[in-house]
Amino acid sequence: MSEQPIEPTSREAGHDRRKEHVVPELPPGVSPARVRTFVRRGRLSSLTKERVERLAPARSLPDGPFDAAHAFGRTAPLVLEIGCGHGHAAIAYAAAFPEHDIVAMDVHTPGLARMLADADEAGVPNLRVEIGDAVLFLEERVADATFDAVHLFFPDPWRKQKHTKRRFVSPANLDLLARVLKPGGHVLIATDQDFYAEHALAEVAAHPRFEAHRVDRPQWRPRDGFEAKGIAVGRTINELRLHLLP
Numbered sequence: 001m002s003e004q005p006i007e008p009t010s011r012e013a014g015h016d017r018r019k020e021h022v023v024p025e026l027p028p029g030v031s032p033a034r035v036r037t038f039v040r041r042g043r044l045s046s047l048t049k050e051r052v053e054r055l056a057p058a059r060s061l062p063d064g065p066f067d068a069a070h071a072f073g074r075t076a077p078l079v080l081e082i083g084c085g086h087g088h089a090a091i092a093y094a095a096a097f098p099e100h101d102i103v104a105m106d107v108h109t110p111g112l113a114r115m116l117a118d119a120d121e122a123g124v125p126n127l128r129v130e131i132g133d134a135v136l137f138l139e140e141r142v143a144d145a146t147f148d149a150v151h152l153f154f155p156d157p158w159r160k161q162k163h164t165k166r167r168f169v170s171p172a173n174l175d176l177l178a179r180v181l182k183p184g185g186h187v188l189i190a191t192d193q194d195f196y197a198e199h200a201l202a203e204v205a206a207h208p209r210f211e212a213h214r215v216d217r218p219q220w221r222p223r224d225g226f227e228a229k230g231i232a233v234g235r236t237i238n239e240l241r242l243h244l245l246p
Protein backbone atom coordinates (compact mmCIF):
# COMPACT_ATOMS: atom_id res chain seq x y z
CA MET A 1 0.00 0.00 0.00
CA SER A 2 1.67 3.23 -1.08
CA GLU A 3 1.34 6.60 0.61
CA GLN A 4 -0.36 9.21 -1.47
CA PRO A 5 0.79 12.81 -1.31
CA ILE A 6 -2.51 14.06 -2.68
CA GLU A 7 -5.60 13.59 -0.58
CA PRO A 8 -9.30 13.94 -1.30
CA THR A 9 -11.86 15.34 1.07
CA SER A 10 -15.44 14.25 1.39
CA ARG A 11 -16.79 17.44 2.93
CA GLU A 12 -16.18 19.29 -0.33
CA ALA A 13 -18.38 16.74 -2.02
CA GLY A 14 -21.54 18.04 -0.39
CA HIS A 15 -21.64 17.28 3.33
CA ASP A 16 -20.17 20.74 3.95
CA ARG A 17 -21.91 23.04 1.52
CA ARG A 18 -19.60 25.96 2.37
CA LYS A 19 -16.75 24.15 0.61
CA GLU A 20 -18.50 23.35 -2.63
CA HIS A 21 -17.02 26.28 -4.51
CA VAL A 22 -13.52 24.72 -4.39
CA VAL A 23 -14.53 21.54 -6.25
CA PRO A 24 -12.89 21.58 -9.69
CA GLU A 25 -15.00 21.16 -12.80
CA LEU A 26 -14.63 17.97 -14.83
CA PRO A 27 -12.05 18.38 -17.57
CA PRO A 28 -13.59 18.32 -21.05
CA GLY A 29 -13.60 14.86 -22.60
CA VAL A 30 -13.39 12.90 -19.36
CA SER A 31 -15.54 9.81 -19.70
CA PRO A 32 -18.07 9.13 -16.91
CA ALA A 33 -16.23 5.94 -16.04
CA ARG A 34 -13.13 7.99 -15.21
CA VAL A 35 -14.94 10.72 -13.30
CA ARG A 36 -13.55 10.89 -9.80
CA THR A 37 -16.07 10.39 -7.02
CA PHE A 38 -13.73 12.16 -4.58
CA VAL A 39 -11.58 15.29 -4.54
CA ARG A 40 -7.96 15.93 -3.65
CA ARG A 41 -6.33 17.46 -0.61
CA GLY A 42 -2.98 18.15 0.98
CA ARG A 43 -0.18 16.68 3.00
CA LEU A 44 -0.15 13.80 5.48
CA SER A 45 0.53 14.43 9.17
CA SER A 46 3.44 12.70 10.89
CA LEU A 47 0.89 10.63 12.90
CA THR A 48 -0.74 9.39 9.70
CA LYS A 49 2.64 8.54 8.17
CA GLU A 50 3.74 6.71 11.31
CA ARG A 51 0.54 4.66 11.50
CA VAL A 52 0.65 3.75 7.82
CA GLU A 53 4.31 2.74 7.95
CA ARG A 54 3.86 0.66 11.10
CA LEU A 55 0.47 -0.93 10.53
CA ALA A 56 -0.32 -1.01 6.81
CA PRO A 57 2.08 -3.78 5.75
CA ALA A 58 0.21 -6.41 7.77
CA ARG A 59 -3.21 -5.43 6.39
CA SER A 60 -2.47 -4.30 2.83
CA LEU A 61 -3.53 -6.28 -0.18
CA PRO A 62 -0.66 -7.84 -2.10
CA ASP A 63 0.07 -5.94 -5.35
CA GLY A 64 -1.37 -7.15 -8.62
CA PRO A 65 -4.63 -8.94 -9.34
CA PHE A 66 -6.74 -9.29 -6.21
CA ASP A 67 -6.59 -12.83 -4.86
CA ALA A 68 -8.75 -13.22 -1.75
CA ALA A 69 -7.29 -16.58 -0.73
CA HIS A 70 -3.79 -15.10 -0.89
CA ALA A 71 -4.80 -11.89 0.90
CA PHE A 72 -6.66 -13.59 3.76
CA GLY A 73 -5.08 -17.03 3.80
CA ARG A 74 -8.49 -18.69 3.49
CA THR A 75 -11.65 -18.74 1.40
CA ALA A 76 -14.66 -17.13 3.08
CA PRO A 77 -17.65 -14.92 2.25
CA LEU A 78 -16.11 -11.70 0.99
CA VAL A 79 -17.23 -8.09 1.42
CA LEU A 80 -15.83 -4.86 -0.03
CA GLU A 81 -16.51 -1.54 1.70
CA ILE A 82 -16.02 1.40 -0.66
CA GLY A 83 -15.28 4.77 0.96
CA CYS A 84 -14.81 3.36 4.45
CA GLY A 85 -13.54 6.66 5.92
CA HIS A 86 -12.14 6.03 9.40
CA GLY A 87 -13.36 2.46 9.15
CA HIS A 88 -15.68 2.08 12.13
CA ALA A 89 -18.27 0.18 10.08
CA ALA A 90 -15.66 -2.13 8.53
CA ILE A 91 -14.10 -2.93 11.91
CA ALA A 92 -17.53 -3.56 13.42
CA TYR A 93 -18.43 -5.86 10.51
CA ALA A 94 -15.18 -7.79 10.83
CA ALA A 95 -15.79 -8.22 14.57
CA ALA A 96 -19.45 -9.23 14.13
CA PHE A 97 -18.71 -11.72 11.33
CA PRO A 98 -15.37 -13.40 12.06
CA GLU A 99 -16.27 -16.10 9.53
CA HIS A 100 -16.35 -13.45 6.74
CA ASP A 101 -13.51 -11.43 5.20
CA ILE A 102 -13.73 -7.70 4.43
CA VAL A 103 -11.62 -5.35 2.33
CA ALA A 104 -12.05 -1.69 3.32
CA MET A 105 -11.07 0.95 0.75
CA ASP A 106 -10.73 4.68 0.68
CA VAL A 107 -8.56 7.31 -0.94
CA HIS A 108 -8.37 9.28 2.30
CA THR A 109 -5.14 8.19 3.97
CA PRO A 110 -5.66 9.91 7.36
CA GLY A 111 -8.97 8.08 7.82
CA LEU A 112 -7.41 4.76 6.87
CA ALA A 113 -4.47 5.39 9.19
CA ARG A 114 -6.93 5.88 12.05
CA MET A 115 -8.70 2.71 10.99
CA LEU A 116 -5.42 0.80 11.01
CA ALA A 117 -4.80 1.93 14.59
CA ASP A 118 -8.34 0.99 15.69
CA ALA A 119 -8.19 -2.35 13.87
CA ASP A 120 -4.89 -3.09 15.56
CA GLU A 121 -6.58 -2.58 18.92
CA ALA A 122 -9.66 -4.59 17.91
CA GLY A 123 -7.72 -7.53 16.49
CA VAL A 124 -10.00 -8.45 13.56
CA PRO A 125 -7.70 -10.70 11.49
CA ASN A 126 -10.38 -10.80 8.76
CA LEU A 127 -9.94 -7.13 7.72
CA ARG A 128 -7.67 -5.86 4.93
CA VAL A 129 -7.16 -2.28 3.84
CA GLU A 130 -6.50 -0.73 0.45
CA ILE A 131 -5.69 2.92 -0.15
CA GLY A 132 -6.92 4.08 -3.54
CA ASP A 133 -9.78 4.68 -5.94
CA ALA A 134 -12.20 1.78 -5.73
CA VAL A 135 -13.22 2.28 -9.35
CA LEU A 136 -9.66 1.72 -10.59
CA PHE A 137 -9.21 -1.18 -8.17
CA LEU A 138 -12.33 -2.93 -9.45
CA GLU A 139 -11.60 -2.16 -13.09
CA GLU A 140 -7.97 -3.21 -13.08
CA ARG A 141 -7.45 -5.81 -10.34
CA VAL A 142 -10.72 -7.58 -9.58
CA ALA A 143 -12.04 -10.58 -11.49
CA ASP A 144 -15.70 -11.20 -12.29
CA ALA A 145 -17.85 -12.64 -9.47
CA THR A 146 -15.40 -11.93 -6.64
CA PHE A 147 -17.44 -10.32 -3.84
CA ASP A 148 -20.53 -11.51 -1.99
CA ALA A 149 -21.42 -7.96 -0.96
CA VAL A 150 -20.32 -4.37 -1.41
CA HIS A 151 -20.96 -1.74 1.27
CA LEU A 152 -21.29 1.94 0.45
CA PHE A 153 -22.07 3.86 3.61
CA PHE A 154 -22.69 7.60 3.47
CA PRO A 155 -21.14 8.15 0.05
CA ASP A 156 -20.16 11.69 -0.87
CA PRO A 157 -23.50 13.14 -1.98
CA TRP A 158 -22.22 15.64 -4.59
CA ARG A 159 -25.22 17.86 -4.00
CA LYS A 160 -24.95 20.25 -6.92
CA GLN A 161 -26.61 19.29 -10.18
CA LYS A 162 -23.40 19.95 -12.12
CA HIS A 163 -21.59 17.37 -9.95
CA THR A 164 -24.16 14.58 -10.44
CA LYS A 165 -21.68 12.56 -12.50
CA ARG A 166 -19.36 12.36 -9.50
CA ARG A 167 -21.89 10.43 -7.41
CA PHE A 168 -20.64 6.89 -6.85
CA VAL A 169 -23.98 5.36 -7.78
CA SER A 170 -23.84 5.81 -11.55
CA PRO A 171 -24.59 3.60 -14.56
CA ALA A 172 -20.87 2.87 -15.10
CA ASN A 173 -20.26 1.97 -11.46
CA LEU A 174 -23.39 -0.18 -11.29
CA ASP A 175 -22.05 -2.07 -14.33
CA LEU A 176 -18.77 -2.51 -12.48
CA LEU A 177 -20.46 -3.70 -9.28
CA ALA A 178 -22.63 -6.12 -11.24
CA ARG A 179 -19.49 -7.60 -12.78
CA VAL A 180 -17.55 -8.09 -9.52
CA LEU A 181 -20.46 -9.37 -7.42
CA LYS A 182 -21.06 -13.11 -7.19
CA PRO A 183 -24.47 -14.41 -8.37
CA GLY A 184 -26.97 -13.57 -5.63
CA GLY A 185 -24.71 -10.81 -4.31
CA HIS A 186 -25.88 -7.45 -3.04
CA VAL A 187 -24.89 -3.84 -2.39
CA LEU A 188 -25.79 -2.11 0.88
CA ILE A 189 -26.09 1.68 0.74
CA ALA A 190 -26.78 4.05 3.62
CA THR A 191 -27.25 7.78 3.18
CA ASP A 192 -28.58 10.63 5.30
CA GLN A 193 -29.32 12.61 2.14
CA ASP A 194 -32.81 11.94 0.80
CA PHE A 195 -31.90 13.30 -2.62
CA TYR A 196 -29.02 10.82 -2.83
CA ALA A 197 -31.33 7.92 -1.96
CA GLU A 198 -33.74 9.08 -4.70
CA HIS A 199 -30.82 9.40 -7.10
CA ALA A 200 -29.63 5.86 -6.26
CA LEU A 201 -33.14 4.41 -6.60
CA ALA A 202 -33.59 6.08 -10.00
CA GLU A 203 -30.20 4.84 -11.26
CA VAL A 204 -30.95 1.31 -10.07
CA ALA A 205 -34.45 1.34 -11.59
CA ALA A 206 -32.81 2.10 -14.94
CA HIS A 207 -30.18 -0.62 -14.55
CA PRO A 208 -30.93 -4.11 -15.89
CA ARG A 209 -28.88 -6.06 -13.31
CA PHE A 210 -30.09 -4.66 -9.97
CA GLU A 211 -33.31 -4.37 -8.00
CA ALA A 212 -33.44 -1.97 -5.04
CA HIS A 213 -35.27 -2.37 -1.73
CA ARG A 214 -35.47 -0.17 1.32
CA VAL A 215 -34.31 -2.24 4.30
CA ASP A 216 -33.73 -1.89 8.06
CA ARG A 217 -30.40 -0.56 9.24
CA PRO A 218 -27.87 -3.32 9.86
CA GLN A 219 -27.64 -3.93 13.61
CA TRP A 220 -23.89 -4.40 13.51
CA ARG A 221 -23.14 -0.92 12.07
CA PRO A 222 -22.04 1.61 14.71
CA ARG A 223 -24.31 4.65 15.11
CA ASP A 224 -21.63 7.28 14.73
CA GLY A 225 -20.17 9.63 12.15
CA PHE A 226 -22.50 10.76 9.39
CA GLU A 227 -25.38 8.65 10.74
CA ALA A 228 -25.24 10.31 14.17
CA LYS A 229 -24.77 13.78 12.68
CA GLY A 230 -27.66 13.26 10.26
CA ILE A 231 -30.01 12.08 13.01
CA ALA A 232 -28.96 14.99 15.24
CA VAL A 233 -30.19 17.46 12.61
CA GLY A 234 -33.43 15.55 11.97
CA ARG A 235 -32.50 13.69 8.80
CA THR A 236 -33.74 10.22 7.88
CA ILE A 237 -31.16 7.52 7.34
CA ASN A 238 -32.01 5.78 4.06
CA GLU A 239 -30.93 2.13 3.97
CA LEU A 240 -30.97 0.52 0.53
CA ARG A 241 -30.15 -3.00 -0.53
CA LEU A 242 -29.49 -3.64 -4.20
CA HIS A 243 -29.95 -7.26 -5.24
CA LEU A 244 -27.96 -8.52 -8.21
CA LEU A 245 -30.43 -10.07 -10.63
CA PRO A 246 -29.60 -13.33 -12.41
Ligand SMILES: C[S@@+](CC[C@H](N)C(=O)[O-])C[C@H]1O[C@@H](n2cnc3c(N)ncnc32)[C@H](O)[C@@H]1O
Pocket (backbone or CB within 6 Å): 008, 009, 010, 015, 037, 038, 082, 083, 084, 085, 086, 105, 106, 107, 108, 111, 132, 133, 134, 135, 152, 153, 154, 155, 156, 157, 168, 225, 226
Ligand atom coordinates in the same frame (compact mmCIF):
# COMPACT_ATOMS: atom_id res chain seq x y z
C1 LIG B 1 -18.75 11.01 3.12
S1 LIG B 1 -17.39 9.95 3.38
C2 LIG B 1 -18.07 8.62 4.31
C3 LIG B 1 -17.02 7.81 4.98
C4 LIG B 1 -17.54 6.62 5.80
N1 LIG B 1 -18.23 5.66 4.96
C5 LIG B 1 -18.40 7.08 6.93
O1 LIG B 1 -19.60 6.73 6.95
O2 LIG B 1 -17.92 7.80 7.81
C6 LIG B 1 -17.19 9.23 1.78
C7 LIG B 1 -15.84 8.58 1.62
O3 LIG B 1 -15.80 7.94 0.36
C8 LIG B 1 -14.49 8.06 -0.14
N2 LIG B 1 -14.54 7.81 -1.58
C9 LIG B 1 -15.24 8.48 -2.50
N3 LIG B 1 -15.04 7.95 -3.71
C10 LIG B 1 -14.19 6.91 -3.54
C11 LIG B 1 -13.60 5.99 -4.43
N4 LIG B 1 -13.84 6.03 -5.75
N5 LIG B 1 -12.76 5.06 -3.94
C12 LIG B 1 -12.49 5.01 -2.61
N6 LIG B 1 -13.03 5.86 -1.72
C13 LIG B 1 -13.86 6.81 -2.19
C14 LIG B 1 -14.07 9.45 0.26
O4 LIG B 1 -12.67 9.60 0.27
C15 LIG B 1 -14.67 9.55 1.66
O5 LIG B 1 -13.77 9.16 2.65
